[in-house]
Amino acid sequence: MENTFDKTAIETIELLQARLRRIEYAVCGQVDESALSSNKQSATQRLTALEHSLHQLASKSRVVQDLLRLHSRHPDLFQSLSANDLPTTLDTESILSIIMASASAYPSTASRLTSILDVPIPPAELSAQLIDLQPRIAKVEALQAVQNADIAELRERSAAVIQRWYTVDILRAGENWAELEGRVEQVEQKVRRAALARRLDDDMV
Template sequence: MDDAALEDVLLQTLDLLAWRLRRLEFVLDGRVIEVEGTEDRKTPSVPVVPRLQRLESTLQQLASRSEVVSDLLKLQSQHPNIFTEDEPKDASSEPDTTQQLAMVLTDAPRFSTITSQLRSLSDFSVPPTSAFASVIALQPRLAQLEEQQYRQAMEISELRKRTGALVLQWHELFILGQGQCWAEWDTRLRNAERSVRREEVRRMEDGV
């Protein structure tokens, strides 16, 4: 590549960078900047280095006005590998033909085992259809039995509730009620005993 072609490629690259800066400025705040040096695209006398310096200066000005651009530049300086494409994997890292053949031979017994299992499935005889027909014929009866079982379960639940209520009532009447009755009788007996003793003491004091 001669010098003229190389210079033309450099100028095209600089124009593309300037266009991207204008587009970035428009995306960020809706304004379009005029990057210095782009009007000199067809002027060979303008050196490439000053134009590149102007582009860098414009980018720095844009970064000073936009936190997003500033953060991206900091991220690029700290982690330069983020914005570069990954290198293609080396073909030598993949296993060669010998290694692939060894892996196939290692799993070969598993293939034969699976094949024998599949063949054994074909040896199973399918049950006669009469058995399925009899099961289908029993379906209405099974539905009736299920409904009857549900009704019985509901009756049993109701009986349990009634039994619980009766047990609670019996406990309140015969256990708690009898206890209260005995307590009341004991209280009356104690009161009567106290009255008799007071009467005896009073008579002894009166000399009767």
């Protein structure tokens, strides 16, 4: 009986290890062989190693973290249901009304899915060429970013030059013209006074 129990425990641990390796390969694209527990370890040690590997995988992958958080909040989503069990608490009439309300969308959805299947897949050579062009595209994007920064700096400098030209040349020239007009007006007033005084003197004579 004890041998049967040990055999079942070992097989269960090996299945858990295989599942963990598949998950790690699906998430990371590779499997860390050094993190796998040895068959010479006890069942408790192997379970501890599996739990440690799972925690490491969760710390490295945002997807695993989201799945664990979703499982802790909604564990019912991860339970398999039979075809006879409905995953809802609604009655049959409510379910039928929901289905009939969305019945018009089924044909359009089916046609869209069919059109997606009809879309030809691009050849692998074209995808490989696009992948090879990625470094050049990155360099062009970096060059464009530098050029955009230079253009922004030139715009700022141009705006500063225009502001200085308007302040120094236009406004100061206007002030000078206003001052000159004022002086001319004063001279004209003096000339008119002198002419008036001369005319009065001539009349008195």
